[in-house]
Amino acid sequence: MILPPPCPAPFGCGSGRRGLEAQTGSTMGGAQTRVRQLDPDLLERTGFSPEQINNLHKRFQQLSENKETISRESLNRIPALANNPIRSQIVEAFFDKRNQHGSEVGSLEEITFEQFLMVMSHFRPPTLKMTDEEKEAARREKLRFLFNMHDTDGDGTITLAEYRKVVEELLSKCGTIGQEAAKEITDAAMLEVASTNAPHMGPEDFYEGITFQHFEQILKGLEMESRMHIRFLDTATMHCGKS
């Protein structure tokens, strides 16, 4: 059980909401009806409930300043993200076509609400009634998301350079110490993957990079389906207006 997320100033929120609605009364109404129209399709594809979709839509409106799409800048503007060491990778993940459950590759410049939802749907918590296959599928989906985050050039393997970049970003907040150690750590990590997955490499072989199967293998112990999720708001509360 996660502690219920406290909205710091619920009363302040109320006034904020009223203000927002006053400004964008008509647009809100229009957007609402549009969302409701797409609801059945979205519901099925993403697995969210209508309330969750509405809440996310409100958030989308905030981020996009009531436009149809959001761009990287609007996500970068979120102040809380500034402290996050892997901010750029997170933002990039939203604009990655591979996370849209399709088979395209490449990246987008701007994303619509549906695409925003698709990315968010990777973080749904598992439900009680999931069968084992469903859990397995969810896990694979989440791992795929992570894999796509690491594999920036889209060739299907995480090369050493890419992995090194990941670790460097993780340690980016601790100055030069982190940079030096990042190399060592990456090397050790790759070595581990190689020795776990390809233990019979001869002296002439070299290890190309981490494929998705290897990636799944090494992260088997982490139980992704129960760890990689956030709690989406169900109730119709308006979170404090922070863009």
Next chain:
Amino acid sequence: MAGLGSGTSPRLAGFVSLSLLVFVAVIAASPDPVVGANETLRRPSGDSLEDSHHHPKNSTEHRKAFPVLAFNYEHVSKPFVISLWILLALLMKLGFHIIPRVSHVVPESCLLIFVGLLVGGVIKAMDQTPPVLDTKLFFLYLLPPIILDAGYFLPIRPFTENMGTILVFAVVGTLWNAFFIGGMMFAVCQIEAAQVGHVDLLSCLLFGSIISAVDPVAVLAVFEEIHINELLHILVFGESLLNDAVTVVLYHLFEEFAHEGAVTVGTRCSGWSRFSWSPWGSHGGRHLRRPGSLHVPLYVTLAGYRAPLCLPLQLHGLSLCRGLPSVRDHVFDCMWCNYAALCGSQHLPQVLHHNKVLPEDVEQRQRDTHLHLPGSVDSGGSSQLELDLCHLHTHPLPAVQSAWSHRSDLHHQQIPYYQTYQKRPVHCGLRWLARRYSLLAGFLLTDTEKKDMFLTAIITVIFFTVFVQGMTIRPLVELLAVKKKKESKASINEEIHTQFLDHLLTGIEDICGHYGHHHWKDKLNRFNKTYVKKWLIAGDRSTQPQLISFYNKMEMKEAMMLVESGSAAKLPSLASAASLQNTQQRAPPKRVIPSISKTREQEIRKILRANLQKTRQRLRSYSRHDLFSDPFEDNMSEIRFRKQRVQMERRMSHYLTVPANRQETPSVRKVWFEPEHKVYTYDDSESPRDGAALETPPDSVSLLSESSQRPGQSSTVKKRRRC
């Protein structure tokens, strides 16, 4: 103590115990100080009287009645009795561990209760009054080290992840326990047949609140031993930590109501307000692990690494001293101790070594001390009823709780709670019962008859749970095939991805815009890093990110494993190597590595072994029930050695190692990834390559920093070590 018992050879242990036995026998042979207190008291006073008589007489002449040897028991009685207790407890524990068959069947708690009973019986037989554990003694002296111990060994990550569930069990469950038992007891007392109609509701509730908190010490010990899966373990552990606060406040609440005589609205409100605060106080103290208390930084920064021996004492001193005003609630005490413990555990790993022995002794002391219960046992039929009640209700209750929590919030957990949690019996550990007994000793009921009855009930419950349930827990766990912890060695990939996931989820939450679990955790971490760690941790370790320290630890472990396995041919002797990745060109570059000469090898080994002890000390990982749970000592079997050797061989055959003339240790594994440096050839006579060319520093260079013989290199080596 546990480690000591299991580590020494049986013969040595036998010898030690024999000598201790002799020692104790000698003491007992002379007039037993505990028993003969009265007589010896009289004697020294008699002696001193005589002496004073003699002195004026013989002041002018030689003092022939100068007392060479006199029994001055009253002078040393208190510390003597205390040390005798400790000695007895140690002796029993030692003896217990020597006989493995007994320890397997019967948990320690049972044996210690038995010993306590024996001693109590002896005292009773001598018609002396046994020492009684009073509230003050218990709460102020005995309890803090125990709480310190519990807080210290708290595994923080699983604890915070499952905080909600733990709180449900601790707070809600305990409340329900208390009221249900109290209510049921009252209902039963109303039945004519039991002839206990005089018991009023308040006393029943008081009794219920005392007995409601469970403290599964024996269960936890068994869990630790069999390496049960983390989730179950942390649930039981966490609950046992947090429910005491609830119990204590409930107890004081009812106590005050009993005083007042009448329950008014005002008292009810104040009671609830106090009550609702307290679990958070207790919980807060534990949860605010990183932000330290005010005293700890002072001690730590002053002591730093220079005087590690002082630190345990400081920490204990901390736990004993009260920085917060309200002692009355005892909740603050718990909180304070946990504060100190949790701060200490992050910043003072060396403390553990010394810290371990004391709480165990204290626990044993309690077990013995308060177990002079025979004197207060009252044979009442009502106690049987109460016992039945307690057990009747306590078993379905966890099932209900666990089913509820399973449904309501744990949809993301793998393990079907209600199944496994049912299997955890509601055990009452001895720590718990000591508290209860001491509370009861100060039981403020006017009616002594009722008091005796309740005391008897508690004692019966204690005995039942400790003996019967204590002995059955292990077979039960094995029978129900509770899921065990997955055997996984520390993986750098998992660690990287755990951290990555933390940041990722925090970021997604920020994008979504709501302040969730990860958001607050991240905030706390940042606060800890920027403010607390800077002041609390001496040296550069304060800025070291977790990933790096994890990695260093792992590398050291691997290096030590390599040395210990003593593989002779494992230093680089390979002619070719594979490169992991070369993005510029696909063809693997040609590399030739020289073989290190034999003498060099020997030198290297010697240096490594010399450093082994020091680094080993730092890497020692402690668990709560076992002092020396060194990962290496577990696996020192021949097969394992061979396997490690083979693994090392394989690794060496894949990857390059750094040439020897650059530094003095072979690196354990070296991986070349240079896209920019393509071909190297080395031989022994070649001068060291310049530093710029060396892209990937040796992994195990940190081992060297203490013993680096080349002064020029030592600075760079030390610099690397700070990573």
